[in-house]
Amino acid sequence: MRHFSVAITSLTIFLSSLMFSLSAQANQPVWCDEALSEDEKVEAILSQLTLEEKVKLCAAQGKFTTPGVPRLGIPELWYSDGPHGVRAEINWNDWGYAKWRNDSVTAFPALTCLAASFDPDLAYLYGQSLGAEARYRKKDVILGPGVNIYRMPLNGRNFEYMGEDPYLASVMVQPYIRGVQENGVATCVKHYALNNQEIDRGHINVEVSERALREIYLPAFKAAADAGAWTFMGAYNQYKNQHCCHNEYLNKILKEEWAWDGAFITDWGGCHDTEQAVKNGLDLEMGTYTNGLTSESKFDYNHYYLADAFLQGLRNGKYSQEQLDDKARRIIRLLLRTNLNSHRPWGSLATGAHAKAAQKIAEGGMVLLQNKDNMLPIVKAPKRIAVIGENAIRNLMQGGGSSELKPKRVITPLQGIKERFPEAEIVFARAYDSGKAMYSNEGKPTHNLDSLHAEAVRAAAQSDIVIFVGGLNKNHKQDCEAADRYSYELPFNQPKLINDIAAVNENVVVVLMSGNAVETSWAPKVKAIVQAWYAGSEAGYAIASVLSGDVNPSGKLPFSFPKKLSDNGAISYGQLSYPGDGVKQVYMEDILVGYRWHDTKKIPAAYPFGYGLSYTTFNLSNARCDANTYASDGKIQLSIDIENTGSRDGAEVIQVYVSDVKSSVARPYQELKAFQKVFLKAGEKQTVSLTIPVSSFAFWDETSSSWNTEAGDYMLRVGNSSRQISANIRVKVKAE
Numbered sequence: 219m220r221h222f223s224v225a226i227t228s229l230t231i232f233l234s235s236l237m238f239s240l241s242a243q244a245n246q247p248v249w250c251d252e253a254l255s256e257d258e259k260v261e262a263i264l265s266q267l268t269l270e271e272k273v274k275l276c277a278a279q280g281k282f283t284t285p286g287v288p289r290l291g292i293p294e295l296w297y298s299d300g301p302h303g304v305r306a307e308i309n310w311n312d313w314g315y316a317k318w319r320n321d322s323v324t325a326f327p328a329l330t331c332l333a334a335s336f337d338p339d340l341a342y343l344y345g346q347s348l349g350a351e352a353r354y355r356k357k358d359v360i361l362g363p364g365v366n367i368y369r370m371p372l373n374g375r376n377f378e379y380m381g382e383d384p385y386l387a388s389v390m391v392q393p394y395i396r397g398v399q400e401n402g403v404a405t406c407v408k409h410y411a412l413n414n415q416e417i418d419r420g421h422i423n424v425e426v427s428e429r430a431l432r433e434i435y436l437p438a439f440k441a442a443a444d445a446g447a448w449t450f451m452g453a454y455n456q457y458k459n460q461h462c463c464h465n466e467y468l469n470k471i472l473k474e475e476w477a478w479d480g481a482f483i484t485d486w487g488g489c490h491d492t493e494q495a496v497k498n499g500l501d502l503e504m505g506t507y508t509n510g511l512t513s514e515s516k517f518d519y520n521h522y523y524l525a526d527a528f529l530q531g532l533r534n535g536k537y538s539q540e541q542l543d544d545k546a547r548r549i550i551r552l553l554l555r556t557n558l559n560s561h562r563p564w565g566s567l568a569t570g571a572h573a574k575a576a577q578k579i580a581e582g583g584m585v586l587l588q589n590k591d592n593m594l595p596i597v598k599a600p601k602r603i604a605v606i607g608e609n610a611i612r613n614l615m616q617g618g619g620s621s622e623l624k625p626k627r628v629i630t631p632l633q634g635i636k637e638r639f640p641e642a643e644i645v646f647a648r649a650y651d652s653g654k655a656m657y658s659n660e661g662k663p664t665h666n667l668d669s670l671h672a673e674a675v676r677a678a679a680q681s682d683i684v685i686f687v688g689g690l691n692k693n694h695k696q697d698c699e700a701a702d703r704y705s706y707e708l709p710f711n712q713p714k715l716i717n718d719i720a721a722v723n724e725n726v727v728v729v730l731m732s733g734n735a736v737e738t739s740w741a742p743k744v745k746a747i748v749q750a751w752y753a754g755s756e757a758g759y760a761i762a763s764v765l766s767g768d769v770n771p772s773g774k775l776p777f778s779f780p781k782k783l784s785d786n787g788a789i790s791y792g793q794l795s796y797p798g799d800g801v802k803q804v805y806m807e808d809i810l811v812g813y814r815w816h817d818t819k820k821i822p823a824a825y826p827f828g829y830g831l832s833y834t835t836f837n838l839s840n841a842r843c844d845a846n847t848y849a850s851d852g853k854i855q856l857s858i859d860i861e862n863t864g865s866r867d868g869a870e871v872i873q874v875y876v877s878d879v880k881s882s883v884a885r886p887y888q889e890l891k892a893f894q895k896v897f898l899k900a901g902e903k904q905t906v907s908l909t910i911p912v913s914s915f916a917f918w919d920e921t922s923s924s925w926n927t928e929a930g931d932y933m934l935r936v937g938n939s940s941r942q943i944s945a946n947i948r949v950k951v952k953a954e
């Protein structure tokens with residue numbers, strides 16, 4: 219019997235090789251045959267491959283590459299971080315930079331900034347531009363975007379994600395994916411799932427209710443799968459006591475429930491077991507070291523869990539041909555979509571157009587948090603401006619972990635401000651020194667901190683206005699992978715600095731560069747605050763445009779700024795909730811993440827979700843729906859008039875939050891279900907129409923394990939921030 223099946227297999231391979239060479243004779247490899255569908259091509263290629271060739275596809279051959287099939291001319295796959303630009307080349311076999319001279323790129327703003335734009339068109343522009351750079355750099359897979367939900371403000375990687383709201387992240391992630399993949403470059407959506415902190419990320423077991431999983435932590439991943447992301451990356455942590463890179467439950471949701479046809483990739487070194495990897499949907503194993511896990515050099519890539527051990531298990535019958543073929547099919551599909559696609563564009567690198575795109579995204583995402591006495595914009599520069607703070611001169615693309623970039627150019631805030639206000643005398647004071655950005659150690663200052671502090675206060679006293687450029691940076695234990703932040707306060711003695719500067723100068727503008735909320739009890743002392751994120755290569759120009767009013771700020775916070783850390787839901791439950799006991803953590807705040815917590819528990823945030831000021835004013839009026847009563851599968855058409863009542867052009871984000879008036883289960887006070895950014899000239903008025911599917915009102919019903927849109931009354935709250943609601947409209951959902 220065994221001999222018979224071997225004979226059949228050999229015959230199949232022989233026949234298909236014949237077909238293959240026939241099409242090759244026609245000078246056309248099978249993947250170029252326009253008459254074949256993607257599925258037919260997959261099957262045609264699959265039928266050519268030997269057992270060994272299929273297994274080879276499944277594991278790395280270098281830090282950022284997996285093998286092709288040399289015998290058939292099928293190329294290797296090349297990967298790169300992600301998600302804010304294409305990372306510099308890394309050595310084949312270790313984490314050192316390869317020091318190429320052709321790998322300088324455009325650094326795009328961090329994903330928090332993109333999310334803050336509330337502008338899906340910018341997400342598409344981001345994806346298109348990044349995809350073109352990845353393509354030019356000959357990358358087939360870009361490791362991003364990240365859509366883990368912002369659960370609390372200490373997570374070292376929040377800056378790589380899209381905020382605390384699953385709906386916002388879902389809307390923003392889809393055009394990013396489309397834009398990148400139009401270049402024939404795959405996105406890799408990470409980190410699936412529940413990777414919401416860096417402390418103990420390699421092993422911590424996350425306990426979370428099914429409802430919070432479905433309502434909060436999975437929707438953006440589902441949106442990414444629906445948008446057709448070609449790959450996903452597993453998270454390092456565990457869920458249901460199984461690592462997420464080969465997790466039975468999460469894999470079933472992704473590949474069976476959502477019917478996703480892409481290839482599932484480990485995070486680097488995230489695979490721990492061959493059997494689980496084979497059975498639970500891991501397709502591509504990538505590694506941190508050459509045994510896939512923790513140690514270097516004496517191993518080689520054949521020691522990966524999906525390499526020799528997998529092959530052996532297939533040969534001795536432990537694993538089945540079907541298990542192997544499912545992985546091989548998914549990888550072939552990825553190849554067809556990327557480097558076997560002869561129609562993909564060629565890409566371009568660090569172009570003027572990409573710099574413009576980066577600046578536009580940065581400008582679109584900046585959030586004006588405070589503007590007393592209309593301090594901003596600085597329309598007419600005063601005689602002397604003090605620019606104070608290390609972030610005014612720091613390359614914030616360095617550090618942060620795997621998202622670190624080597625930009626072709628960096629416009630610092632100091633340069634941007636100098637160029638924008640040539641008529642003013644600009645005095646710069648560094649004010650603090652945080653040392654070199656390092657991944658796993660804190661940088662050591664090389665300056666005397668007391669003299670820096672004193673010099674800054676002196677400069678402030680002698681200037682007409684102060685632009686303080688501070689915040690966090692990408693150092694270890696700031697906004698950086700592999701560890702969480704030390705504390706919620708601004709680091710490097712900045713609160714004292716701001717207080718001391720404000721004591722000698724009453725015109726202080728604070729520009730915060732960070733990917734996380736920070737404590738802001740110093741805010742009453744200063745006039746204006748701009749949340750400027752990590753704004754990429756063109757950060758300095760974008761900041762100068764916002765400060766000068768060339769661009770009217772229109773970003774909105776994609777996460778809440780709690781007044782104090784303990785006001786955050788996850789933190790308020792103590793150690794078991796965050797950061798856990800070293801083995802497990804329990805998401806005790808459940809579905810009440812971010813503003814859902816603040817609003818439901820009536821704990822006001824310092825700056826709430828969806829909040830952001832403008833240099834103009836808007837009036838929202840006449841909000842109405844197209845009916846009073848809807849079927850549970852119906853669609854609500856909500857219209858509202860909006861007028862720019864100020865004297866500057868600008869943009870406002872109309873936001874619709876929904877509350878279930880009476881529910882059989884506890885629900886958040888309100889949840890974002892629609893938004894639209896509207897650009898209006900000064901004095902212009904528009905009617906805006908938003909479509910809201912009634913099904914989006916559903917909660918995850920743990921008793922039936924399905925979405926449940928209960929009949930009854932719902933309140934639609936329309937406004938320009940979660941805490942600034944201009945109209946409440948009551949609608950009814952009919953019983954089935």
Ligand code: BGC
Nearest residue numbers: 299300361408485486620699
């Ligand atoms: C990170 C991933 C990254 C990978 C490759 C891991 O440590 O968690 O996000 O893509 O390294 O650099």
